[in-house]
Amino acid sequence: MLSMKTRYAIKALIALAREPNRDPVLISSLAEHENIPKKFLELILLDLKAMGILGSRKGKHGGYFLRLEPGQVKLGQVVRGIEGPLALLQCVSQTQYERCADCPDEKLCGLRLVFKDVRDATSKILDNTSLSDVMARVDREAQRSDLMFHI
């Protein structure tokens, strides 16, 4: 299961991606609109800034803003940065590989073979889905249900 932290992170990013002029958005306003505890959100945004995804400005007219194009920010990067590796086993992680302590022969580990497939499938999706993809899907869905409503 994804942690709250990761979910908040993605929600915040999508909200910031929807901001028209890349104007800085206040933490408090973001927290309020997205229903995220403010103090918790502070830490999350700080992380996202450290990852190079967000920029910030202090003082009046300050806040957080997207530093990259929404199409450039992939969910895979965000999840890895906040949550940790996508893989379900360390020994199949690309970014955080680590040998299993007790594994006698990694080549012959059945779990590893299967969960490598799982990881590949997961990263294939998350590394090819950007913030704009997510927004586009939501918008399409919104349009669809709006159409349904008018029948």
Next chain:
Amino acid sequence: MLSMKTRYAIKALIALAREPNRDPVLISSLAEHENIPKKFLELILLDLKAMGILGSRKGKHGGYFLRLEPGQVKLGQVVRGIEGPLALLQCVSQTQYERCADCPDEKLCGLRLVFKDVRDATSKILDNTSLSDVMARVDREAQRSDLMFHI
């Protein structure tokens, strides 16, 4: 990441699936061969028994044995039973669906749309991979590396 418990469970199941005559295997022998803390393994096997996958016999000549055909035991079932839902979000879980507390409109949640795809991809793999599939892949891999050795 998968918990140790789940990893131990799958390893134990594969070991039991390799047992030729479905003879009961001692917890202690299983624990030793698979490098699993014995007392911990006890609890795991108990769970697998409750799930109907294993049977057991007490006393002399007792132990645990597979109750189903290795081809019938899917990794998806095992992971769900020990670890919990495959989905990364409750709101896309088939077996443990639960609405997100704060979500204003589930239909229009971008996360949900993406992580439903991830769940589908994951369960497509794990629900179609049985213990015999895992064994077969390992055996094939063993043969391959054995061949390499003899060149």
Next chain:
DNA sequence: TGTATTATCTATTATGTCGATAGGATAAAT
């Protein structure tokens, strides 16, 4: 019947992570 053998049950422990909060330090604008 008795005894060794083995799984079963219940409780407990240590350690760590998660979600969240608190309070002050720092930087920018006016």
Next chain:
DNA sequence: ATTTATCCTATCGACATAATAGATAATACA
């Protein structure tokens, strides 16, 4: 200088994880 905001460090309680301990119940066999 003062206000406005992010930035930083520390801390909290609740829960999960990985493992251990010890007593109980069932079975085989002599």
